[in-house]
Amino acid sequence: MPSIVTASPPAPPFHLKAPVVFVTGKGGVGKTTVAAGLAIQAARAGQTAALVEFDDGQAGARALGRDVSEIAHVVVIYDKALVEALASVLGSRILARAIVSQRAIRRMVRAVPALREFALLERVRALAAEHKYQRIVVDLPSSGHALDWLRVPKAFERFLGNSPLGNMGKSIHREIVAPGRAEIVVVTLAEPLVVKETEELCRRMRSELGIAPALVVVNRTVVADPEGAWSAAKELSTSEDGVGAAARELLQIIEARAEQAEDTAYAFGLARAMDAGHVMSLPDTPNDPVASQVAQWLSSGASG
């Protein structure tokens, strides 16, 4: 019979240390909810906390639901971020606006790769430098894109050297990307394709940034099915009647579910192999959990 993996022992409570926490993972794994949960958890531990989001802020708002009072929800918009970044180089917002309102520059700004990521990360750096929040949780885009984002400041530094923008790239990297300054939380699911992508993400993170994830969250894990069910279905599946046929179909379903439990174990093993600081699982619920619920799960450190 397939090996049924029982729920892992409760993980020890974990503590994130760096002021900036980047949350990423494959799309649709519950990244935003975990990010919001981490921010709320920090707030409940007595820290001032902010959830930073780059899109239009809808995803964060949905994850937070009514839990907005405990943390700040910061939505960073590209156009404004770019003006702010230029203003800090030029020492004047008026001059910065003059540059971006120039026709050709405006067109370049809309079409040139990486500038958007650079400006948005600079806003995170500036926010961290203000020391207004003790914990800044950043909801990054999904896996591949997230790594590309984090490599942008260094690329600007190399390419623009000792110019103001090059130095800005250097500061961003030093202050919010370099090991020790930021921690990365990777969210994954117990599904083969997702685990595979997580593995690739962790590998690239190590080779390209020299960073191991501080925390791996295996989201939406299911409780293992009762052990006897497989044997029962197996036993019934040998008969030639309709019951046998039904049992054979059920067997396939049970086996697929057992594989999911194996995938959870695999994700845990993977996280340890990648030197993740902590790994934990969160339970599957019929409806999307709210961030305050996730914060509670994170605090208990318990596995699903």
Added chain:
Amino acid sequence: MSKTRLTVSVGGGGVGKTTTSAALALAMARSHKRTLVITVDPARRLADALGAQVGQQAVPVSFGPDSDGWLYARMPDPRASLDDFATWLFEDPVRRKHLMDNPAYRELGDSLAGVHELVTIGLLQHEVDSGKYDEVVLDTAPSRHALAFLTYPGRLLGLLEARSLAWLAALAHVADVSNLEEHPRTGLLEWGRSKVEALVGKVVGLEGLRNLSALFGDMVAVRERWAGLARRTNTMLRDPTTRYFIIGAPTGGAMADVSYLANNLSRHGLNPSAIVLNRAEQDAPESEQVLRRTLDNGGADRIDATMRDALRTMLQTLGAEHTERSEAARKACERLQAIAPAGTSIVRLPFVHRNEPRAIVVALADAWKAAGID
């Protein structure tokens, strides 16, 4: 030869878009249409789902005799593809080397963020132009990135517009203060322009400006070729035969993405051909009902009581899940009716209770065919 039809699938993360797109391609290949599926996403999901090592070029994918020879997949590696694209763009090898040696190209190209759209346009057009396929399915990156791709040809055309590019290419010249003194400019407008130029130089430094400017200079040289490509892609994306499928799933986040994408498509003057609800659970399958009835009627007495109890618990758990999920699917369908613009069909694809990606692709291909889309 008939024209290649393009199907663009867009959707939020985690809805099974890649698997669904691969399944659509398989369904079309089984109907003996020469089909290519391209994924824009950098992750290696499609390769895994198809059980194929998909690399640079389109490779044949095997799913059995009824589709073999008809199905191809291409999953570009963006890093290598940018060089491929530059090779296509720059026919003059000297110019090409000049570009590729530019630190601006090396660093920004390598940092990848935002490069995907650029690369995708190039290879998509290339595959469509090849005339090798009846159908091309483009699996875009999740959610809002997908729309960035749709608008990229337009944005690129904006940048490639002659005056802007020439101005950017000339920046390095004026950033050098000595040049500015030699060629004093007159008039308020000119004064304003040179002021902006000087400011740009101040931000990125003279060296950076020279590199950037050289990059734009190279772009001037291939402007027509590049703009031609962007224009053709723009036309193709707006061609009436091009189909847009929005893929969703019955979760709050995915439904919000569907609504967002539908709105944005219509803002670009495009309508989705179909909104697809993936993982739409039906009622408990017949097999589970048969087993429940058997247990309730005291059948299955050849297995012992403990096993019967375990089986009963299992079936109850599954039953509760089916109920919850089919209720979620029903609500999602209702919401989709409200979201879908007139003329957009709603396609329900089942929740496939399998773990292996290939099995899911096969099951979903059957579902596409059953829905009349193949």
